[in-house]
Every structure is written in C-alpha cells, then in structure tokens.
Amino acid sequence: MELNNYINSGALSVSLLQVLERLPEAYLILSVDKKILTATDLYLELMGLSRSSAELSNLALVLDLYNTSIPDLSRRVSKALDEVLLTGESRTIDAQYIRHRYYEIIQTPVLNEQRELLYIIHKLLDITRLIKKEFEFERRAKNDLKKLTEAADLLSKVEEAGSTGSYQLELQSQRITFSDGMYRLLGYEPGAFEPTTAFLKVISYRGDDEVVSGIISDAIRNHGTYEYTRRIYLPNKEMRYILSKGKVITDQAGEALSLLGVSHDITSQKKSSEALIKAHEELQKSNALLQSIFDATLIGISLLRPIRNAQNEIEDFTIVLVSKGLENETGRKDLVGKHYAAEFPGIKPAGLFDIMIKVMESGRPEQHEYFYPFEGFNRWFSCTFVKMDGSLVATNLDITAQREAEARIRDIQENQKLEVFKASLRTQEEERRRIAEDLRNGIGQLLYAVKINLKPVDANKALADPEAFHRAKQYADKILADAIKEVRRLSHQMTPAILEDFGLEETVIELCKQFQPDIDLSCRVVGLTNRLDSYIELSVYRMVQELLVNVVRHAAASEAIIEIIKEGRALTILVQDNGIGFNPAQSGKFGLGLATLLNKVRMLNGTINIEAAAGTKVTINLPLEGV
Missing domain, CATH: 1.10.287 (Helix Hairpins)
Structure with a gap:
C-alpha cells in the first residue's frame, strides 16, 4: 500500500521502479517514514532475500542483516537515515564489513522542485576491491616507512658528509642563518662568510633567483609551505641542483616571522634516468588508481583543471581524466587533454559554464538538471560540480x-x-x-x-x-x-430539496421509500451525526440512486439492502440484492450508468468492488479528508 501511494502521488512511476529494480547496483528505495518501497535485484541477492521475504516489510529486520561483524551498525544506519530526513542532505557511512564484503553505505535524499523530500535511496556501494588495495597500500606504506626511517639515519650521516643543509631567513631583518651542512653544500667551510640574499642571487643560475623569489612570496602570502629547485655554481664553477623545502613560521597573530628550510643536493638524482622513470611510474599508478575509481561507476565523470588568463580568470578547463561512462555517453575516447568548453561549446549557452565558475570561486558543490540540445545530444542530464583542491570534478547522468x-x-x-x-x-x-x-x-x-x-x-x-x-x-x-x-x-x-434541508440520511431514507412499491428494501444509515460537505452528500445520493435504479430495472430482485456507514474519515456504501446478477466484464446492460458511477468514485479518490455471481453486491469506499 505504501508503494502504491507513492505511485499514485506521482513521486515514483512504475517504469522508474522497474528501471531501479534492475540496476546493477545494490539499492533500497525508502519512503519518508522509513518504509521499504522496493529494492534492486542485486541488493536482494547480496542480502540473501527475495521480493516475497518477510524482512522487506520491516526496515529494522533488513538492517539487522548488516550486523555480521559490527553489532551496532544497524543503529548507525538508522541514525544516518534520521539525519537525512532532518537535513535533506546525503549521509555516508564509510567502509563496513557486511556478509563477507566491504560496502560504503550511502543515504541519498530525492527532492522535488520545491525541495520537499520524496524518498530516500539507500545504497550499498561495493568497495571490497578498493579496500583490498588499501590493505596492500598500507603494507607497502609500512615498508616505505621502514625505509624512510633508515633513510633518516642515512640523512643524518649525509648531513655530516656535506650533501644536506638547513637554513633560516628572518623576514623583517632579512638575516640568513646557515647550518654547517648548508655551507658545505655550497662548497664553503662552515662560517666562512655572512650569507645574504644578494650572495644567493650571485651564485644562482640565470633566472632561477626570480623563480625562487616568486615561490617564496606566494608561501609568505599564504602562510604555507614551499618547495623549489635552484641551480647554483660552486666556487669551482661546477653547477649543482639544490632542492629546498621549507615552511613559513608565524607568530600567534598569524604574522609571518621567518622561513625555515632544508636543502639537499639532488644533482645525481637529476642526472639519473632511473629516478625519473620511477617517479613517472608512481605518477602513472596514481592516475591508474583514480581512473579505476572513475570507471567503477556508470555515471559520466570527468576531472577538469582550470585554464586561467593573465588576469587569473578561468577561460576554460583542461580534461584530465574521464570515466568509461562519459566515454560511452559522448562516443569519444580522445577527450583527455582537450579543452572542455572547446569540445562542448553548448555548456556556455546552457548556463553550465557559469555554474562551474561559481563552484570554483565559492567552493560549494552545485547540482543542476538541464536539457542539452547541442552537439547532437538533445537529451536531459543531471549534473553535479564539486571543487577538489584546485580542480573540478564534474558528473553527468542521462x-x-x-x-x-x-x-x-x-x-x-x-x-x-x-x-x-x-x-x-x-x-x-x-x-x-x-x-x-x-x-x-x-x-x-x-x-x-x-x-x-x-x-x-x-x-x-x-x-x-x-x-x-x-x-x-x-x-x-x-x-x-x-x-x-x-x-x-x-x-x-x-434536485432533491430534502438533501439540502435535512441531509444525506433523511434523503436516502426518502429515496428508499420511493422504490418500496417495486421491491422490499432494507435501508440503514450509521455514523452521520454531522453534515458532510455538500458535494460529497450529493455524490453519495446520486450513487445510491443509480444503484437502486439498476436493481429495479435489471436485477429482477425481490429484496435489496442499502447501508451507508461512516467510520472515522471513511464512508462505506453497500447495495446488495438477491437478483440474477451479471458479469462485470460484460456489463453492457449497465452501460453509461456504470461508467458514470466509476468516474464519480475515481474523482473522489475512492474504490469500488462489484460481486455479481449470485445476486449483486456493490461496495464503495470513499475517503473523507477534512471531514
């Protein structure tokens, strides 16, 4: 009955339900009072349920199936559902072990145009493969940490050997302090001179000092960290690559006081192709991992990097990554590296480009549904834009x-x-x-x-x-x-005047008296202590009148019963006779009268049941909202 109400109200359609139930993902569709409306086939399979399972009538019983390894998981899920109902915003419970698999539990509200909650999509996102990759990543990270500890010991020895140094620059006085290792790194004995910014500019390769100054200025402005590589000349005129990493030290008021940094001679690494190849491989692995995440969904997803002009205004976006879903949707596999607005110019007249700029400036996600008649698509899409660091993640769903x-x-x-x-x-x-x-x-x-x-x-x-x-x-x-x-x-x-003057009960009784010479009628009216709305009284009178006329004309009955009973916010009309009955599927003899009766019941959101095997019994149930 809950599901039928949603279908009748237009919140869900039968065709949409059929599509949802067959999606290759694990979903529950929940009503606003946390009743299960339906489930996808995959969800039922994962939970070991069928559409006839008793558990589907009670959400709590279904959530109890989640408590395979975490006893209070069902309580957490129910609490998250309450938060969705309260805020109208999605809630996600990170990786949970349920029935031998790892799932991310996502509760997503579906709102109408007035931002009223229609229903909730409860999704189990299978992330078992990613979790296993994380376990493998943690194992490797432990090995890397071990190597890093060994490297720290080695770094201490290297500092003594003269290949690493540290420094501090006081911003107000511009006073620079070198460690002994820093002097040795530059080819001098410790304390051989007083370091200055002018000295660093002199020993730097042409143009490097200007680049370094820009990086440091940005770090000071943002109170952040910095990293740069400076090419310098040793006293013997040999050029070396010096990698420096540092951070801005601030006081309690947030004012920048000094720079603290560490420098390392990376000349050998720069000249080592093996190091470059390894760095490239790590980058490829990261991209591959992100790509695998993108490809795990059928939704069109793209990672976009902004292209800015001299005034720092965004002119376009470079497409960095795309999902398989977007490739299939656009029919293109050559999008990476292309410019988004150049490839899809329709995003500007459609207003999407302005939304993308707004998200990049505000940092707040935006969601939009739109019709896209450009580039031969002519389809409806739902899009979401989310800022991630300095890039933009765009999703498109047809x-x-x-x-x-x-x-x-x-x-x-x-x-x-x-x-x-x-x-x-x-x-x-x-x-x-x-x-x-x-x-x-x-x-x-x-x-x-x-x-x-x-x-x-x-x-x-x-x-x-x-x-x-x-x-x-x-x-x-x-x-x-x-x-x-x-x-x-x-x-x-x-137009029965008695209806307006004395109400439905007296009018129906008077109507029965008019038919008494032709048939023995038993008439009973119960519960009508107060007057109903005039249109309801007139509709009920016409229904009873039509049914009595049919009994007298067609039923060949000697007796009939008429009952009108009001209970709470519902009204029941019963008309039963001992006549010859009829086949409702071949109700030609009722003709227009039956069609009119059915229309009246439908317009009042009521239901009608006809039993005509031996005699005829017609039962009409009408809701009395506001009565």
Missing part, C-alpha cells in the same frame, strides 16, 4: 528516460481528465433524454388525457346531464393530481 516517463504520466493524467469530461457530457445527455422521455410518457400523456376528457365538458352538458358532467370533472381532477405527483417525482430525482 535522465532522459526519467523525464520522458514523467511526460508520459502527465499525458495519461490529461487523457484521464478528458475521459472524465466526456463521461460527464454523456451523463448529462443521457439524463436529459431520460427526463424528456419521462415528460413525454408520463406528464405528457396525463395532460393529453386531461385535454381529451375536458372536450365534452361544457356549460350545456352541465345543465343537460349534471351527473355525467360531475363524473368527467372528477376524472379530470384525478388525472391532474397524478400529473402533479409525477412532476414532484421528477423534481425530486433531479
């Missing part, structure tokens, strides 16, 4: 199928409205024909009989044969009385 499904739902709803309108017109025409027939066959014939009967009645006959005149007059009076009664009956059928 939601064309979802949008088309929503459009089809709107078309269906419009068609339903049209059918209701047509049925209303047909009902009016049928009612007019019925009234015309009643006037012609009932009142018309009575009035015609009066006319015929009054022809011989004149003053001469009254004098000649008073007794015959009196009989003719009495007969005419009787026919006129019948005509008046017939007019009242038709008027009551069209």
